[in-house]
Amino acid sequence: MSAARGDVDQLDPNANLGGRALGQFLASVELRAFKIAQAALRHEDDALDAVQDAMLQLARAYAHRPAEEWRPLFYRILENRIRDMQRRRTVRDRVMSWWPFAPDGQEGADPIAEAAAEELPPARRLELDEAMSALERAVGELPRRQQQVFLLRTLEGLDVAQTARAMGCSEGSVKTHYFRALRTLRAQLGEHL
Amino acid sequence: MTSADDTTLFEQRLRALLEEHAQRASGRIRSHLTQARHAAVAQMISGGARGLALRGRRLWVPATGVVAAAAVLALVVRLHQPQTTPAAAAANAIASGDLDLLTDHDGLTLVEGGDGEFYEWAVYEAQAEPGQGSGGAAGHAH
Numbered sequence: 001m002s003a004a005r006g007d008v009d010q011l012d013p014n015a016n017l018g019g020r021a022l023g024q025f026l027a028s029v030e031l032r033a034f035k036i037a038q039a040a041l042r043h044e045d046d047a048l049d050a051v052q053d054a055m056l057q058l059a060r061a062y063a064h065r066p067a068e069e070w071r072p073l074f075y076r077i078l079e080n081r082i083r084d085m086q087r088r089r090t091v092r093d094r095v096m097s098w099w100p101f102a103p104d105g106q107e108g109a110d111p112i113a114e115a116a117a118e119e120l121p122p123a124r125r126l127e128l129d130e131a132m133s134a135l136e137r138a139v140g141e142l143p144r145r146q147q148q149v150f151l152l153r154t155l156e157g158l159d160v161a162q163t164a165r166a167m168g169c170s171e172g173s174v175k176t177h178y179f180r181a182l183r184t185l186r187a188q189l190g191e192h193l
Numbered sequence: 194m195t196s197a198d199d200t201t202l203f204e205q206r207l208r209a210l211l212e213e214h215a216q217r218a219s220g221r222i223r224s225h226l227t228q229a230r231h232a233a234v235a236q237m238i239s240g241g242a243r244g245l246a247l248r249g250r251r252l253w254v255p256a257t258g259v260v261a262a263a264a265v266l267a268l269v270v271r272l273h274q275p276q277t278t279p280a281a282a283a284a285n286a287i288a289s290g291d292l293d294l295l296t297d298h299d300g301l302t303l304v305e306g307g308d309g310e311f312y313e314w315a316v317y318e319a320q321a322e323p324g325q326g327s328g329g330a331a332g333h334a335h
Contacts, residue, residue: 016238019234019237020234026230026233031216031218031223031226032211034218034226035211035214035218048225051229052225052226052232055229055233056229056236058233059233059236059240060237060240128213128214132210132214135210154204182204185203186203
């Protein structure tokens with residue numbers, strides 16, 4: 001294995017540089033991408049699968065593209081993956097609704113694994129938890145397109161053109177979805193923020 | 194404060210809240226994401242090497258094709274080329290001589306007419322001195 005890796009390095013020295021750049025890019029987006037996928041799928045493991053698939057697909061098909069294009073491409077792939085998983089889940093839910101012993105969606109949570117990476121002061125943590133719960137609830141109730149546009153714009157910081165590319169829609173559509181999402185969230189979260 | 198400013202402030206608060214929440218992912222999530230990232234990078238590196246090998250192969254394929262096409266062309270040209278070896282040339286000469294005889298009307302007339310006088314002259318001509326051949330034959334014939 002190490003020999004094969006050595007051969008690879010010898011064959012294409014640029015691959016290492018490209019691999020490092022891709023690794024840095026993925027590290028910079030992975031947590032936010034996970035949150036975006038989780039908001040859409042409402043399931044941790046599905047969200048992890050979606051992000052992993054998007055990473056692999058980006059590496060497989062688009063790693064040779066300029067690094068500036070990676071972000072919208074990555075979110076475009078993730079968006080497609082989320083949509084596929086939602087469709088599949090719809091079919092699965094229809095089938096499982098006929099099944100008398102429906103399985104539980106999430107595995108039992110491991111308190112150690114679920115522990116937050118960084119400890120915060122309890123008061124701050126409580127405040128953040130309340131605000132976050134309200135935000136998650138409100139974002140979760142948004143129509144899917146509004147939700148994705150809102151998260152890509154607000155959390156990931158994509159501009160209108162990049163969001164349009166990632167969503168596969170027009171810039172005007174992005175602006176409309178974003179405005180409506182903001183209006184709804186403001187109406188629901190005014191007192192929490 | 195205008196409505197636009199208000200909206201911008203609201204967006205900023207949302208962004209800060211979402212960002213803080215995103216960074217609070219559990220160890221399990223972070224571990225999974227790290228593994229996925231490493232897998233993607235490994236795939237890119239191996240894919241890059243494979244791509245290089247494919248690019249090399251792509252250069253070899255036309256070169257091999259050109260060589261093969263040249264060999265076939267040379268073979269075809271050689272098969273259609275006239276034979277130039279001595280034996281082939283002699284065979285060609287005999288064949289063309291036979292053809293001349295067959296198509297030569299006078300030759301057939303000589304054979305059919307049983308013109309012995311001509312053959313006698315030919316033998317005589319062959320036995321005669323080189324210097325006298327032509328004149329003697331002409332005199333004997335007449």
